[in-house]
Amino acid sequence: MHRLVASDRGARYPYAEVHAFVQQVAQYEGVAPAQIVLGVGSGELLETLGVHCGLKGGEALYAAPGYLQLPRAFEAMGGRARAVPLNARLEHDLPAMAAQVGAGTSVVYVANPHNPTGTVVDPAALRAFVADVAGRTTLLVDEAYLEIVDDAARRSVVDLVRDDRRLIVARTFSKIHGLAGLRIGYFVTPAPLAAELRRYSVGGVSAPAVAAAAASLADEAFVKATRARIMAERARVTAVLRELGRTYAEPQGNFVFFHAGRPQAEIAARMQAEGVAVARAFPPLLDWVRITVGLPDENTRAIAALRRVLA
Ligand SMILES: Cc1ncc(COP(=O)(O)O)c(C=O)c1O
Structure with a gap:
């Protein structure tokens, strides 16, 4: 049925489908629809954020070795991306990252689980890090692989998204949902920041991607x-x-x-x-x-x- 919907609707812009899908995602995340930003994969959104923050200049902090889509977009816009080495367990060194956040920090990027190591950080330490850092600058927590971890509910920080924090949580349909080739992902963030980011977004999700993602999200x-x-x-x-x-x-x-x-x-x-x-x-x-x-x-x-x- 979903295959039919997707192919039938390929001739038209998917406004109605996107609208319904954003409602579904918001409900799934327990947030308002205005807090969801859709992207052509979460990668497009990482670049959008890199561009948005990079245009303001300053520094992006990220873990090395790490996933470079955001740092590279940030640098292309004239910002400086600073790598903070992983610790001995090949996990994000959260104390070292927090210590480097200053007035010139435009954005901090944490992937949990991380790519390429697959490691996660201690949940309590991450929650304390979010409370500290997202009050001082924009913090992206990339949960691309979250559904695969042992205890996803305990490790997600999506419940920490609130209006007085510049916290963004990134999700994708490319990993557990197996839809990498269809290209669809999203950010969860406070509504004002979501509106800011939409202004910089250059993509637009396709009807087949929305149909497949909607079906998979509903299929526990x-x-x-x-x-x-x-x-x-x-x-x-x-x-x-x-x-x-x-x-x-x-x-x-x-x-x-x-x-x-x-x-x-x-x-x-x-x-x-x-x-x-x-x-x-x-x-x-x-x-x-x-x-x-x-x-x-x-x-x-x-x-x-x-x-x-x-x-
Ligand atoms: C940590 C992380 N974030 C984001 C992405 C981007 O995925 P997509 O653009 O397919 O959503 C990847 C892809 O490998 C990744 O490893």
Whole structure:
């Protein structure tokens, strides 16, 4: 049914669908529709925020190694993006980040779980960080992989969004919902900040993306089953890494970041020769590799390749 809706409606602008979808998302998040900003993937919104804040100048703080869409857009607009190294557990170093927030800080970016490490931060420490930092500057907490973590309800900070804080929570349909190719995501933020950000948004979501996202958001059983499948496949990857004596960051997403002990470029080339693509290098951790959990038979091939390449 949803396939029909999407293809039938492709000839028209999806105003009515978008309106209904924003209501659905707001209800799901327990916020007002005016607090939702839709984007062509959450990536478009990260760039929108990077542009918006970058135009004001100053600094963006982000964790390194990390996901660069926001810092890069911020720098393209003339701001300076400052990387704060992850701690020894490859988690965000929240005390170090908070200590660097000053009058010149335009935006702070925390991904929880993080990409590329898959690690999460302590929930109580994150809540204290939000209360502190989002009162002083704009704080983006990117929860792209939240639904995959062990205890999502305890780890989300969406309930901390309120009018006296410049807190933004980012979500996407690209991960647990499996809709990366359709491109749709959203921000939850106070209504005035949402209105500000909409002015800078350059995209517009498509009717098929809205139809698919609406169906998936309403399908709790699908989301639960997908999570179980990701966990089972991820466990196969971590088991082989343990067997091969490799250490890895505590994974809470749909990928594993492991210590290869050899340059990422070498591992990537050898895996590519086996028909398996791994993620790009994440400086400064150049002998670590991120591998994404695939479908069961893709994973079987990836695991066999890992055995040969890491042996
Ligand atoms: C942490 C994080 N945020 C945001 C995104 C962007 O995802 P999308 O634009 O598909 O919503 C990604 C994609 O890999 C990601 O890893």
